[in-house]
Amino acid sequence: MKRNIFILVFIILLSACSTVPFTGRKQSKMLPAAEMNAMALESYGTFLKENKLSSNKNQVALLQTVGNKIKTAVEKHLSTQGQQKKIEGYKWKFNLIENPSVNVWAMPGGKIIFYTGIMDVCQDETGIAVVMSHEIAHIIASHGNERMSQALFAQFGGVALNVLIKEKPQETKNIYNTVFGTGTQFGVMLPYSRTHEYEADKMGLIFMAMAGYDPLAAPDFWLRMDENNTGQLPLEFLSTHPSHESRIYAMMEFMPTALTYMKK
Template identity: 45%
Template sequence: MKTTAILWFVSCMLLLAGCGSVPVTGRKQLSLVSNSEVLTLSLQQYDEFMKSAPVSTDKVNTAIVQRVGRNIANAVETYLKNNGYGDQLQDYAWEFNLVKSTDVNAFCMPGGKIVVYEGILPYTQNETGLAVVMGHEVAHAVAKHSNERMSQQLATQYGTAAVGAVLGNASAGVQQAAAVAIGLGSQYGILLPYSRKQELEADQLGLIFMAMAGYDPNQAVGFWQRMSQNGGGTPEFMSTHPSDQTRISQIQKDLPEALKYYKGGTTSSGNAKTSNQWKF
């Protein structure tokens, strides 16, 4: 009981110490790390990655990645400026890169540093499919999911430290057992579910952002169905990403809201070149 009370107290103090909200969804999120700290760390990691990454020599697809990324970033910045989030625009210095790799992947660093791997292009198939990926990655940046994950890690450490103080007089065996239990509870009960929640939120925001930029969000279902054929074996409860079926089902539920932002724009007509030289 004493342990639970202290954990509850620490959690309340952390929530009071830093709380923000995600644009569009309005979800409250823990924010214990400053934007400047996160941006500094992420820029260092991004620079190191780009120094060693084999940048794609495919000029056509590189141009498409940059065009789609810029279309979505412009639409998002307009939305933020017009809806009271203009002060956040200074946090973004957008970059969109295509790297030569057969990995089926893309990632986003805080501040808008987005990298797309060539291996995902056979799944995107065209510019609209690529907009699904880019919208998702832009969403991670706008929702400041990296800040939130770092804050959750800090909160978990603080909670574990508090319990350690309570059990200071207990036997070493009890302390070790408590540490293991708290570690597993934090990992599978807090950190991973939050990561899955962030991924689904990025899907939701990504649909809206691609729609704002004139790309048809209906195409997201087909993209994720193709991605599901890529396989995977990690059980959902132990994964930082939702299962394919969970993701597709939630996207279908989110589509009506996203379609409110879709005006049937003309930016979605281009086709991303695919090639059978890529191996999976």
């Protein structure tokens, strides 16, 4: 009996293990993507109802142009690699809300929100591409799913999490709200781990190159973030997590690899 349970757990763990595209990092992702995307869709809709969309048509159009360019390049690449299943059912949405915070966030299934405060640091189309590709990277790498799986694991243990979603929908939702900051203070997400941040930075450089943007604009953006640091916490990019300096260093180290993806 014990042996059977052991084998069952092993099978569950094995089937739940997947690989991050572009970096090859193994991740134990246990939640079905469809469930994640459904929760994201719901809270994204709520957020848009409760917040003011930017009326700056030029900025909104630019944001959507950049988002579409990058996601198209990434989709094309994934499909040539036979990995289009990774983004099956994704519905990309890029929106700008009227809010002076230097903030941005991404949710599973392709939902991204920029705050008008970060547009000043972006400065232009390429600057927007730096932030956009980083956020798209969090989504493509399923960082949200991984974080939520870890949180569920911590609370309920690892076995049969997909059953847990059905049997404890409210608890699952609460954990989603904590991880994605969709509770009382929207947009204050649990910070990503260093692993996730560095990974999103690297993948972001690749995505920029694939979409025809110069990845060297990314370290420039981080220098501007540094200058802009007025003591206000740039929420997604918690300044200590990792430090801007370490990020820039890691990006420069990865730059030669990123440049090999440059659009021909």
